[in-house]
């Protein structure tokens with residue numbers, strides 16, 4: 001089955017008092033890799049060891065004895081607008097994906113050395129991430145192991161220019177800057193996470209299919225990551241991120257993963273992304289003096305997303321649960337301040 005790419009699924013027409021007519025079209029796409037043709041070099045940009053196999057995208061190598069020091073990225077092949085450099089408007093976006101980090105057990109000298117290091121409970125490393133970065137994606141040289149295919153040794157604490165990266169990491173290996181060998185973190189131009197939450201259930205498992213839900217609200221500036229593993233309680237981490245200050249106005253979005261002397265597999269089975277901002281956002285003149293909002297039914301509803309129109313702009317509401325979390329986060333910030 002061809003990928004079900006929903007592009008321009010939501011059209012909002014907002015007529016304002018000011019005689020300007022804003023037509024905002026939202027960008028949205030979804031992939032089910034378990035039933036897709038090979039999308040590398042068409043819908044996706046697959047770098048280094050990343051490739052499509054039956055049922056998934058594998059970000060690092062699967063072959064026995066070849067999985068050590070493996071690195072790969074798979075990203076959407078087109079640029080994704082993150083903020084409008086003419087108006088300053090920042091996108092609100094949401095992304096859901098299912099994935100698995102599987103142990104790669106074998107009797108190999110490297111695995112023996114990994115086990116001897118006693119740093120991971122099951123000889124697994126290093127992890128994977130959902131990222132936003134310079135378009136087109138460029139896998140950094142020497143980004144294996146602890147750098148998660150996001151950074152390298154020279155920029156991993158202060159990435160600048162085209163190296164800038166915002167990511168949600170699923171980290172299975174404890175480095176000196178990590179707080180555990182099993183956590184979800186939000187990285188802002190640094191592999192040292194701005195915020196993190198430890199996960200009780202092991203990220204590395206042959207059985208568990210994990211679901212991640214990531215959203216960014218342009219009104220609050222808060223990036224939220226939620227992780228579900230089987231029937232375990234949902235894990236949530238959030239952080240304030242100024243997208244305009246930390247990323248270019250067009251970005252690559254996708255997945256990155258790496259291994260080092262300890263190894264594991266990184267598989268993505270499905271991916272959905274939606275954003276309020278698209279290149280097709282245009283402004284034209286209108287003679288209507290009256291303010292009215294016309295909402296066009298959106299395919300977002302069928303995939304768990306909804307939109308509301310507020311004044312002149314259209315904002316996404318990724319889910320009621322997410323909006324509740326955003327409001328609670330704002331209240332905590334207000335009390336703390």
Ligand SMILES: [Ca+2]
Pocket residue numbers: 126127146171172173174175178
């Ligand atoms: Ca780590």
